[in-house]
Amino acid sequence: MQQLTEERRSELESVVSVGYDGSESMRAQMVLAWFDGESAADIARRFGASKPTVYKWVDRFEEAGVAGLEDRTSTGRPRSVSDSVRSRIVALTKLGPPKETGLTHWSSYEMAKYLRRREGISVSHNFVAELWREHGLKPHRQGTFKTSTDPEFATKVVDVVGLYLDPPEGAVVLSFDEKTQVQALDRTQPLLPISFDKTEKRTHDYVRHGTTNLFAALEVLTGKITGQTFHRKRTKEFLRFMERLVKRYPAEQEIHVVLDNLKTHNNGDVNEWLAKHPNVKFHFTPKGSSWISQIETWFGIITRQSIRRGSFKSLAELIRHIENYIDHWNEDAEPFEWTATADQILEKVAMLDRDYVKLVANNYNPK
Structure with missing residues (x-):
């Protein structure tokens, strides 16, 4: 959703x-x-x-x-709209609103008004919306993207995806990351429950009672979460969490951890710790590619289901709330299903890179 x-x-x-x-x-x-x-x-x-x-x-x-x-009503034979008008609407949609409109994106209403005022084309906003659906255009929505500049991108993708799709026999694969600066926000007035209206209500203003950092690891095979909160996010806290994490498994069991390449995860102290734990191996994700770490999906879920709508009177209350949610999740945890192969990802990224270079080249206008 x-x-x-x-x-x-x-x-x-x-x-x-x-x-x-x-x-x-x-x-x-x-x-x-x-x-x-x-x-x-x-x-x-x-x-x-x-x-x-x-x-x-x-x-x-x-x-x-x-x-x-709105209702989609028809009053007889639909009005015919020429192919040239349809093409113009699609082109305007892809180009975005002209600067003189002051708009950042089109709505079907604004597109219909613009066409009528500036280009003498009379179509309804319903027609514009229907044309967008036909072409799979969604100008009212915006996503994000980031292309990785990691020179070892392909190698790391193959390594991580290989662990997801074909892990070593008998090995444990974990996806780890930190959710930093989780805020203990307390609304200035008590929440109004659904019984007062059709939806729960809250005030817009709040009091902030501090922040915590959630360290969490997802067991890829089972979907179970190991989590712990820390006041700070340093190598010291990272290794304390790793020590706790590996103690959950037999000393001789092979453990593979997928994590990002922050300095707190990759330095002399960490290498020294790994030397003392030969059964543990770190697999670093490409720079700027947090989407490949499955724990990021779970961070999105806990944010939506547990944190964003919460009201906490203290930092301790927030921490207990997070711990309760992890226990609740683990009662019937299920793994995330990873379906994309490394080849499919690399092909998609290569296509994005090519298209982005074209876009930049076509829109670059030096002063």
């Missing part, structure tokens, strides 16, 4: 508060409930709908934003 940005949440809440068409308001409430973690069955029960209906409106919102929540 995708994360709901503050901007998109505000758009949905405006539909709910202003009302619009009553059905649109209800659909916006369904979508908000879905992104707040409510199940499709519960949403359907609360609004007197079916689960397929809930999924339909969530899908339409992800495709076209709030415009996707």
Whole structure:
């Protein structure tokens, strides 16, 4: 499930508060409930709908934003739109809004207005949204990317992915990282539970009671988590955690740890520790490629399910909360399924690099 940005949440809440068409308001409430973690069955029960209906409106919102929540009505034969107009809309979408508009991205409404005002093209925002769906365009959404500059990128990808897909027989494979500066935020007023309204409510302002650093390792085969919090994040804390981690397994068992190449993970003290633990081997991820470490996926889950919506009156309360969540997770932990081969990843990255070079070259305009 995708994360709901503050901007998109505000758009949905405006539909709910202003009302619009009553059905649109209800659909916006369904979508908000879905992104707040409510199940499709519960949403359907609360609004007197079916689960397929809930999924339909969530899908339409992800495709076209709030415009996707409108009824798609037809009053006879659809108006014909020329191929040249369609091509112009697609081209404008890919180029982004012109500078004079002051926009950072298109919405279907803004695109329709721009075409009518500046280019004399009259199409509805519904048509724009439908055309975007046909071409798989989602200008209302934004992702992130980063290309690795590690000269050993390919070698490290093959090494790490090989551990995921074909680990040595009898060996333990662990994915490790630190989630730093986890904040103990306390809302200035108590949370209002769902019983007061259709969603839980919280204040926007908060008091900060300090931060902690979560060290965690995911056992790739089982999905179980070993975690510990530390006040600081140094080699000293890292080795203390590693010592605790390896004691969970027999002294002679082969242990492979996937981790990033920070100085705290790769220095003289660490090499000395590894010499004393010959059954432990470190496998470093490529620089700028944290996505290849499976623990990062779990960090995203604990953030959404346990930390982001929490309210903690002290740092100790936050730490207990994290420990409780790890225990809860481990009760029925399941491994993440890694499906991409090293060859597929390297081919995809090579394609991205080529396309990015073209993009930079085509848009470089020296002053």
